[in-house]
Amino acid sequence: MGKIIEVNDLCFRYYEHDPWTIDSVSLFVNEGEWLSIIGHNGSGKSTLAKCLNGLLLPEEGSVKIGGLDTRDELAIWDIRRQVGMVFQNPDNQFVGTTVKDDVAFGMENHGIPRNDMIVRLDEALKLVQMEEYAAEEPHRLSGGQKQRVAIAGIIALSPSIIILDEATSMLDPQGRQEIIETMRYLNKENNITVLSITHDLEEAIYSDRMIVMNQGKVLREGLPSEIFKEAKMLEDIGLDLPFTVKMRQALSKLGVPLSENALLQEELVEELWTLQSKI
Amino acid sequence: MFNIIIGQYVPGQSVIHRLDPRAKLLAVFLFVIIIFLANNWVTYALAIIFTLLGVFLSKVPVRFIYRGLKPIIIIIIFTFILNVLFTKEGELLVSYGWFHIYEGGLIQAVFISMRLLVIIVATTLLTLTTSPIDITDGLEILLGPLKKIKLPVHEFALMMSIALRFIPTLLEETEKVMKAQSARGSDFTSGSLKSRVKAIIPLLVPLFVGAFKRAEELAMAMEARGYRGDVGRTRLRQLIWSLSDTFLMLVTLFLTAALFILRG
Amino acid sequence: MDITIKNLTHLYHPNTPFERIALRDINLQIKSGSFVSVIGHTGSGKSTLVQHINGLLKPSRGEITVGDVTIKAREKAPRLKDLRKRVGLVFQYPEHQLFEETVEKDLCFGPMNFGLPLEEAKAKAHQALKLVGLPQDFLQRSPFDLSGGQMRRVAIAGVLAVEPEVIILDEPTAGLDPMGRRDILSLFERLHEEKAVTTIMVTHSMDDAAYYSDKVLVMDRGQVVMMDKPEHVFSDSKQLKQLGLDIPVTMNFLAKLNKKVHGQSVRPVFSIEETADAAIKMLRQGRGETGHV
Numbered sequence: 034m035g036k037i038i039e040v041n042d043l044c045f046r047y048y049e050h051d052p053w054t055i056d057s058v059s060l061f062v063n064e065g066e067w068l069s070i071i072g073h074n075g076s077g078k079s080t081l082a083k084c085l086n087g088l089l090l091p092e093e094g095s096v097k098i099g100g101l102d103t104r105d106e107l108a109i110w111d112i113r114r115q116v117g118m119v120f121q122n123p124d125n126q127f128v129g130t131t132v133k134d135d136v137a138f139g140m141e142n143h144g145i146p147r148n149d150m151i152v153r154l155d156e157a158l159k160l161v162q163m164e165e166y167a168a169e170e171p172h173r174l175s176g177g178q179k180q181r182v183a184i185a186g187i188i189a190l191s192p193s194i195i196i197l198d199e200a201t202s203m204l205d206p207q208g209r210q211e212i213i214e215t216m217r218y219l220n221k222e223n224n225i226t227v228l229s230i231t232h233d234l235e236e237a238i239y240s241d242r243m244i245v246m247n248q249g250k251v252l253r254e255g256l257p258s259e260i261f262k263e264a265k266m267l268e269d270i271g272l273d274l275p276f277t278v279k280m281r282q283a284l285s286k287l288g289v290p291l292s293e294n295a296l297l298q299e300e301l302v303e304e305l306w307t308l309q310s311k312i
Numbered sequence: 313m314f315n316i317i318i319g320q321y322v323p324g325q326s327v328i329h330r331l332d333p334r335a336k337l338l339a340v341f342l343f344v345i346i347i348f349l350a351n352n353w354v355t356y357a358l359a360i361i362f363t364l365l366g367v368f369l370s371k372v373p374v375r376f377i378y379r380g381l382k383p384i385i386i387i388i389i390f391t392f393i394l395n396v397l398f399t400k401e402g403e404l405l406v407s408y409g410w411f412h413i414y415e416g417g418l419i420q421a422v423f424i425s426m427r428l429l430v431i432i433v434a435t436t437l438l439t440l441t442t443s444p445i446d447i448t449d450g451l452e453i454l455l456g457p458l459k460k461i462k463l464p465v466h467e468f469a470l471m472m473s474i475a476l477r478f479i480p481t482l483l484e485e486t487e488k489v490m491k492a493q494s495a496r497g498s499d500f501t502s503g504s505l506k507s508r509v510k511a512i513i514p515l516l517v518p519l520f521v522g523a524f525k526r527a528e529e530l531a532m533a534m535e536a537r538g539y540r541g542d543v544g545r546t547r548l549r550q551l552i553w554s555l556s557d558t559f560l561m562l563v564t565l566f567l568t569a570a571l572f573i574l575r576g
Numbered sequence: 577m578d579i580t581i582k583n584l585t586h587l588y589h590p591n592t593p594f595e596r597i598a599l600r601d602i603n604l605q606i607k608s609g610s611f612v613s614v615i616g617h618t619g620s621g622k623s624t625l626v627q628h629i630n631g632l633l634k635p636s637r638g639e640i641t642v643g644d645v646t647i648k649a650r651e652k653a654p655r656l657k658d659l660r661k662r663v664g665l666v667f668q669y670p671e672h673q674l675f676e677e678t679v680e681k682d683l684c685f686g687p688m689n690f691g692l693p694l695e696e697a698k699a700k701a702h703q704a705l706k707l708v709g710l711p712q713d714f715l716q717r718s719p720f721d722l723s724g725g726q727m728r729r730v731a732i733a734g735v736l737a738v739e740p741e742v743i744i745l746d747e748p749t750a751g752l753d754p755m756g757r758r759d760i761l762s763l764f765e766r767l768h769e770e771k772a773v774t775t776i777m778v779t780h781s782m783d784d785a786a787y788y789s790d791k792v793l794v795m796d797r798g799q800v801v802m803m804d805k806p807e808h809v810f811s812d813s814k815q816l817k818q819l820g821l822d823i824p825v826t827m828n829f830l831a832k833l834n835k836k837v838h839g840q841s842v843r844p845v846f847s848i849e850e851t852a853d854a855a856i857k858m859l860r861q862g863r864g865e866t867g868h869v
Contacts, residue, residue, distance in 0.1 A: 074753045075723055088536055110538055118536045121751075125526045126533035130445045130477045137548035142538035144546050154548070172480035175618060186537065202751050205618045205780045207820065232753040273754030276825045276848075283852035298829050305859060306836045312859045485672075491632050492673040495665040496734065497657060497689025514685065517675035521720065 037193060037226055038062035038085060042094035045084055054080045056249040057094065062194070067220050067227045069237040069257075072246035073271040078230045079121075081246070082198045085228070086116040099193065114143055117187030119200040123179035127171045132163060135171070136186045143190060150189075157189040160223075161215050177208025184215060194226040195219070201233060209233070234275045238296050245270070262293045277301050320380060320436075321443045327556060328370035328441045333450030335557035339564045340438045344431050349571040356426050358574070362567055363430045363437075372440050380436030381429075388425050395421035448472045449549055459542070466542040474530070482523065489518045577643035577662060577741050577774060579606040579629060584638035585649075586624055586798075598624045600798045601638070606791075608741075609772040613785035613806075616795030617820045622778045623668075625795065626744045629776065630663040631656045642742070661690040664740030668747045670731035671724065679705070679722075679730050680715040686738040697737070704737035705730075708763060725756040732760070736767075742774040743767070749781075761788065786810055786824040786846040794819065807844040826851040830858065837862030 038061060045055040055077050062068050072078045083089040084096055087103035098115055101108040120126045129135030136157055140150045158164040161181040171179060180200055187195055197216065201209040213236060219225045229240065237243055243260045245253040247270045253260055261267070261278050268274065274282075277298055281291050284305075289312060295301040323329075328336075343362070350356045367377060401416025439447070452469035459465050490500060493514045500511050586599040599621045606612055614622045627633045628640050631653050639648040642663060647653045667673065676682035683701030688694065705714060708729040714722070719730050735743070745764065749757040765788055768775045779785050785792050785806065792809040794802040796819045802809050810816070813823045813831070822828070826846050834841060839858035845851050 073755055074725060083532070086536055088532060110540065113536060113538050118533075120529065120533055120536075122526075122529060124481055125529035128474065128477070128530070128534060128537075130473055134548065138534075138539075139537040141545050141547055142540065144544040147546055147548065147550065150546065150548055170480070171477065172484070190538075206822065207618070234754070271753070271755040273758070276829070279848045280829065280852065280855075283848045284855065287852055287856060289856065298832055302829075302832045302836050305833060305855065309837060309859050309863050312856055312863070488667065489673055491627070492665075492667045492670065494632060495630055495660055495667070496673070496686040496738070497660055499657070499689075514673075514675045518672055521675075522672055 035064045036061045037064045037099055038228070039097045040085075040094070041097075043081075043084060043091050043096060044093035045080060045089060045091055053249050055084065058246075058249070058251050059094075060244060060251060060254065062226060062228055063242075064193070065220075065224050065226055066241040067217075067229065067239070068242050068244065069240040070228065070230045070244045070246060071232060071234065071237055071272060072252075073232070076246045076270075077249040078246050079198055080249075082118065082196050082228070082230050085196060086113050086118055088118075110143070114190050115192050116194045116196060117184075117190065117192040118196045118198060119180060119183045119187065121199040121202055123176045123183070123203065124171070126183055127179055130170065131167070132158070132169050132171070132174070132182050133167045135182055136189055139186045139190050145190075153189040153191075157185040160188055160219070161185045175208060176204045177211045180204065180208065180212050181215060184212070184219075188219065188223075188225075192225065194228060197227065197229040197231070199230055199232070201231070201236070209236075232272070234273060238275055238277075245272075258294060258296050261296060320376060320440055322372050322376055322440050323443075324371060324441065326369060326371040326441070328366060328437070330556070331441075331560060332551050332553050332557045333442050333446040334454055334551060334553070335560050336438050336442055337447070337450050337454060339560050340434050342564050342568065343434050346568045346571050347427055347431060349568075349575050350427070351423070352574070352576040354574045355571050355576075356423060358567060358570055359430050360426065362563075363433050366437050367433065370437055370441050372437070376440055377433060377436055380440065381432055384428070384432050388428050391428060392421045392425045395424055444476050445473055445549075446551075448476070449551060453551060466545075478526070481526075482519070485522055486515070486519060489515055489522075578608050578641075579742070579774070580641045581605070581628070582639050582641075584628065584635045584640055586621075586628070586633060587636040590636055598798055599628075602800055604793065604800055604803055606774065606776065608774055609768075610790045611768050611775045611788055612777070612791045612793055612803075613789040614776065614778045614793045614795060615780070615782065615785050615821060616801075618780075620795040621798040622795050623746055624798075626746060626776055626778055627665070629742065629744055630660045630665050632665070657690065661738055662740055663742040663744065664735040664738055665744045666732055666735050666746065666748055668750055669728075670735070670748075671719075671727035674719040674727060674731055674734075677718060678716050679719050682719055682730065683715075683734050683737045686734055690738055700737045700739065701733075704733035707736055707767075708733045709759065725752060725759075728752065728756070728760070732763070740773070742776070745775065745777040745779075747778055747780065749779075749784075764788075782810070782822050782824045783826070783846070786826075786844075794821070806846065810844050810846075830854055833858055 040058055040060045043055055043058045044053050046053050058081060070078050080089065084091060087109045090104055096103045098112045101112050103109065103112055127135055128138045133154065136154050137150060140153060155164065158167055161184050163178060163181050163185060166174065166178065201212050204212065216227055220227045229236065231237060238257050240257060243255065243257050244251055245260060252270065253263065261275060264274055264278055264282065277296055280301060281295065285291055289308060291304060295304050347359055350359050396413055396417050399417035399420045400412065400414050403415040404412060405415055405418065406413040448469050452465055455465045494500065498511050498514055581602050581604050584599060584602040585597065588596045588598050602625065614626065616622050624633060628635060629642055631647055634647060634653060635649045637649045639646055642659060645655055645659045674682050676685065680698065680701055683704055684694065684697040687697035687700045692700065702712060705712065710726065710729055719727055722730065749760050752760065761784060764775055767773045789806055791803060792806050793800060794809060801819065810823050810827055816823060824846055827844055830842060830851060833855055837859055839862040842854045842858060845854050
């Protein structure tokens with residue numbers, strides 16, 4: 034597995050003389066993995082995301098995407114084609130007057146010939162199951178549908194990474210589910226690397242790796258099972274705990290000798306079952 | 313409110329609907345100029361027939377056209393009266409105190425109102441049968457040559473299409489903020505003029521703040537999606553010039569020639 | 577204030593080709609001082625329903641009575657201002673309604689609209705800000721310089737400053753991070769408990785609906801499907817699934833455990849502690865019955 038994103042000692046701030054919004058952050062993203070970045074609002078995670086496709090440029094340190102530096106002006110458009118980004122507000126990223134036009138927008142920008150565009154457009158809409166809505170206007174779509182259109186617009190450019198910048202936080206549970214399922218499919222079947230900036234911990238449980246950010250710094254990096262063992266640390270920086278972790282704590286308090294490993298509900302059920310005789 | 317802003321496009325499949333927006337724009341543009349050539353009964357009759365033919369072929373219900381005319385009708389009547397009263401040519405038809413109507417004045421008044429009327433009907437027909445986005449596309453291509461003298465034609469067209477895209481969103485937002493402020497005791501519908509103007513501030517500020525935030529996020533999203541102006545851009549939307557478009561052009565040119573020849 | 581809704585139907589764009597039924601023949605009662613959650617799919621009519629309670633929307637048919645004010649279809653609504661003073665509504669993303677130069681002025685907007693003199697309005701503003709847990713030095717700051725979570729709290733304070741007897745919340749925690757969510761919800765829980773404010777909350781979170789409310793109102797396609805105590809509503813997981821709704825995570829977990837250990841079904845519980853108790857009970861029972869050692 035190659036490293037598809039490499040961030041070294043990245044420092045960024047919006048105004049000179051301000052404190053750093055991103056403070057010497059180093060991290061990497063492996064090709065094909067699902068990496069979640071969690072942290073409370075204002076921890077710098079969204080700013081970090083915008084540094085990863087050159088929307089914001091490092092003041093110190095470097096960001097490299099597939100070996101290309103975001104500060105290289107010639108490479109920036111290649112980088113943005115490689116790194117697709119779905120933002121938080123479904124409405125404020127929908128440019129086209131119809132679904133079709135919106136999916137095409139990115140392809141038009143990157144000068145993809147029209148014939149090729151039509152083929153990719155169809156494929157992309159099918160992948161996100163929005164082909165029936167091709168001619169629909171955005172104000173007739175739900176939030177989840179708009180986000181799927183945004184994903185289609187990215188997929189059409191065959192990127193290697195998709196960054197979800199709190200892309201599900203404004204959606205209802207159904208919309209959230211649709212987006213996560215679509216992304217899981219793309220991650221598995223199309224080998225697209227997913228970097229999800231989120232405060233949905235139940236979603237983060239399923240990621241391959243996690244990064245916890247606080248005050249512009251990387252606080253922890255590791256497997257979800259490792260990260261969620263540090264319940265105290267997470268609570269201290271204003272994050273919640275996943276249901277299973279809370280459940281585990283409550284059961285331990287009542288004297289159930291649980292390990293700290295179970296993270297999925299199924300795992301916890303399994304463990305409780307094996308402990309049944311000791312309760 | 314909705315209709316005024318986004319035009320009054322009535323979807324349809326008529327010959328006129330299916331014409332290339334460029335052809336329609338050019339024809340209406342030319343027509344609005346050559347109508348000034350008309351100066352006698354024959355030429356006006358030709359222009360009116362041309363317009364009515366368009367209306368007939370578009371199959372758009374007449375009430376839609378009337379709706380487009382409504383705001384203008386007062387102006388037409390006003391122009392008519394002015395011309396009747398202040399043109400003193402030809403035979404005196406009616407005379408009552410200071411009030412005189414001359415034959416020349418009456419004819420002039422009819423002609424000028426006719427001119428206004430056909431201009432409005434023709435342009436209304438354009439917006440009734442062409443979606444705003446098609447008009448934008450058509451304009452962008454027609455004005456394309458102006459890019460050479462550094463006019464931001466592409467940017468202008470993009471601005472138009474984004475504005476069209478966001479109108480429903482902003483209307484929704486307006487309704488929401490209005491409700492939210494009403495819930496806090498704001499009253500938009502009664503009270504003195506002063507208090508009503510005051511009530512509009514709690515509505516406008518959030519709308520502006522919201523619109524700016526949207527604009528900022530949208531700009532960011534567009535950049536992330538590789539937007540860099542008109543450089544090396546391809547287009548999904550395609551306008552197709554067909555035989556009927558050429559035919560429309562020919563008819564319009566023919567009308568131009570006829571007006572030149574038949575004008576008095 | 578008791579709220580009674582009788583045969584209420586609401587049409588969108590009535591008498592036009594776009595006419596659509598938003599609410600169909602709603603009958604319900606909300607007791608003064610209760611905490612009711614409204615759940616249902618997006619588009620099921622939740623927001624439309626609650627906007628009737630302070631007269632923002634009028635019934636197309638039927639009537640609604642809030643306290644001593646009755647709004648009937650086809651009649652001019654009486655004393656709307658008085659009604660809106662007593663029924664506060666916190667919209668989704670309420671921070672979008674902030675408009676004044678300072679937090680204090682924005683907080684005074686509601687009270688002054690409802691006729692309080694400036695000094696009293698200021699006093700209410702100060703109290704409301706304290707209530708939402710923000711320091712008093714925020715009063716002179718611009719609401720637009722605050723963080724998203726703080727703006728949300730200021731906006732909520734703007735509604736609380738009027739001291740409504742009924743408070744309607746339309747997805748009050750949408751878009752917040754977990755801590756922000758917890759803060760907001762416990763604020764309303766406190767208000768409800770300490771001041772007996774009737775609270776009506778539209779939510780997508782089954783967990784919140786189950787945990788906080790006395791009664792849960794389930795809506796589907798403009799109709800009320802159920803209105804009952806959470807333990808009753810959430811014991812019918814089959815029907816909820818049909819409506820595209822989930823059961824709370826606590827019950828979901830117990831159901832999985834139950835399937836594994838073949839325990840007896842337990843009564844619905846919604847807090848972590850109760851769930852832990854129930855789980856242990858379930859394991860012990862299961863052991864007894866299956867003879868597992």
